[in-house]
Amino acid sequence: MMAAPDDPFRSLVDIAPTIAELLGIPLPGADGAAIPELTDRLQRCDRVVLVIVDSLGYFTYQRLQPYMPHIQGTVIRCRAVADHTTPAIASILTGCHPDTHRTFITADVCTSPIKSILELAEERGIKSAVVIESEGAEAMKTKIDLVAGVDDSSDMLTYDAAIKERTINLLKHEPVLMAVHFRAIDRYAHEARSFDELAYAAERIDSHISEICRHLNRNTCVIVCGDHPIHGTCIEDDQDVALIVLDR
Ligand SMILES: [Zn+2]
Numbered sequence: 001m002m003a004a005p006d007d008p009f010r011s012l013v014d015i016a017p018t019i020a021e022l023l024g025i026p027l028p029g030a031d032g033a034a035i036p037e038l039t040d041r042l043q044r045c046d047r048v049v050l051v052i053v054d055s056l057g058y059f060t061y062q063r064l065q066p067y068m069p070h071i072q073g074t075v076i077r078c079r080a081v082a083d084h085t086t087p088a089i090a091s092i093l094t095g096c097h098p099d100t101h102r103t104f105i106t107a108d109v110c111t112s113p114i115k116s117i118l119e120l121a122e123e124r125g126i127k128s129a130v131v132i133e134s135e136g137a138e139a140m141k142t143k144i145d146l147v148a149g150v151d152d153s154s155d156m157l158t159y160d161a162a163i164k165e166r167t168i169n170l171l172k173h174e175p176v177l178m179a180v181h182f183r184a185i186d187r188y189a190h191e192a193r194s195f196d197e198l199a200y201a202a203e204r205i206d207s208h209i210s211e212i213c214r215h216l217n218r219n220t221c222v223i224v225c226g227d228h229p230i231h232g233t234c235i236e237d238d239q240d241v242a243l244i245v246l247d248r
Contacts, residue, residue: 010035011079012088012241015225016095016117019048022221023177025121029114030095038245041074045221050179051209052089054186056226060235061242064185067199068206070213071224073247080228080241085186086136088227093117093179109139119143121177129175131166133183146170146178156184157204164208171215182208189232198234213248222246 013032020027021034022042056064058077065071082088082098090096090103093116098104101114121128122144129146130137137149148166153159160182167180184201213222223245229238 009077009079009240012081012091013095013097015092015243019050019177020117022048023126025117025124025126027095027117027120031097031100032095035076042221042245045219047176047220049212049216049220049222051222051224052092052179052181052227053205053224054085054181054183054227055189055230056185056242057229057238058240058242059238060230063235064199064202067202070206070210071244071246074245076243078241078243083228085227092225092227106135106139109136110142118177118179126177127175128177129170131163131170131180146173146175156187160184160205160208164211167212168215189230189234192232193234195234222248
């Protein structure tokens with residue numbers, strides 16, 4: 001489904017085409033299109049780190065921004081493509097809507113007819129990396145070389161800290177394209193935690209991203225996005241998803 005020409009919003013399926021254009025990776029059959037204001041702004045970038053912050057809806061980002069001082073830059077409002085994490089992340093990484101990529105649960109990763117931008121990069125000899133939950137990581141290991149997994153945990157703050165540590169470790173291999181996934185905001189929303197606890201989870205993720213950025217050179221662009229609007233009632237009426245290209 002293409003956006004109407006007068007649609008002021010972009011979509012999550014536009015992220016992979018944007019990265020593809022920046023890094024020169026062919027992305028045949030994508031439903032989305034590169035976002036011109038980003039490809040223009042990011043011309044000097046030759047590496048990309050894509051940070052997916054689970055449940056970073058557009059209004060959620062607006063509410064949590066005071067607690068995320070490092071997640072600032074060009075902010076773009078994107079339409080969501082799914083309510084749930086797995087199909088949404090598959091859309092972010094393929095540039096296709098769920099009806100096209102058919103990845104609804106982790107097991108589908110192995111059977112989806114559509115390749116992610118990470119796999120397409122590898123096929124072109126462009127080193128790519130991913131740091132995600134262990135089950136998803138196992139599925140990706142058949143497709144790309146640099147994969148690190150973190151076991152699911154009842155303590156999401158510890159989980160996210162481990163994601164950060166693995167990310168910094170994999171950066172030693174100098175991937176050109178890297179995707180990582182932080183989850184504490186989403187988990188806290190599902191647990192119906194207070195706004196203060198949600199803000200604390202946001203602060204921790206902000207500090208992880210800041211630490212990751214200290215390991216990147218100037219020509220690496222950092223793109224932060226949500227996967228779907230937040231669930232639960234902690235932040236009312238969250239609509240659409242935030243996409244932020246960091247000022248660095
Ligand atoms: Zn999610």
